[in-house]
Amino acid sequence: MSPQYEDIINHISQYVFLSDQEKELFCSALVYRKFRKKQYLLQENTICTYDSFVIKGCLRQYEVSENGRENTVQFAFENWWISDWYSMMHAQPSVYNIEAIENTEVLMIEKNRLEQLFIEIPALESYFRQIFLKAFVSLQKRILFQQKPAEERYQEFAKSYGWFEQRLSQQHIASFLGITRETLSRLKGQQYRDEPLNL
DSSP states (O other): OOGGGHHHHHHHHTTOOOOHHHHHHHHHTOEEEEEOTTOEEEOTTSBOOEEEEEEESOEEEEEEOTTSOEEEEEEEOTTOEEOOHHHHHHTOBOSOEEEESSOEEEEEEEHHHHHHHHHHOHHHHHHHHHHHHHHHHHHHHHHHHHTSOHHHHHHHHHHHHHHHHTTSOHHHHHHHHTSOHHHHHHHHHHHHHHSOOOO
């Protein structure tokens, strides 16, 4: 098995067991792609047909409002899946853009092939069901997250996702939090002033 498949197989193995034959069958359905920074994996008004697993780099999923404001709904780092499942399921043009914010490598699987594999490899359907449930829980949490005051949103973001904050621009973080860059700078400065000194 090619080394580029190791991460996705290890990830699946955390949830379900696949035989060597099933691993080979699954990997044969994957398409390896590289995206340069600022290159699009998906653009709005096109139909999403692939689910993508990040093996290196970072992607950002966002929509652009009528007033031109970008609203980031998701980041995807290593070992994360990303796509627009509404667009895939209904064959409707996507409202989202998925953009590489670092040089990124992904493994992509086409929707119809994946559904066929669910029949051929029942454990794979179990894996994706668990992934979808986790994504649904995250979405529920994000709805509550967006209703909190800006200060609480930033504090929660820093606590939960501070490990990837250094890989994101201030503009992208502000877009994810639903605030301006100026507000983000103020909140970061306030947090810095509130931190105790380690003497």
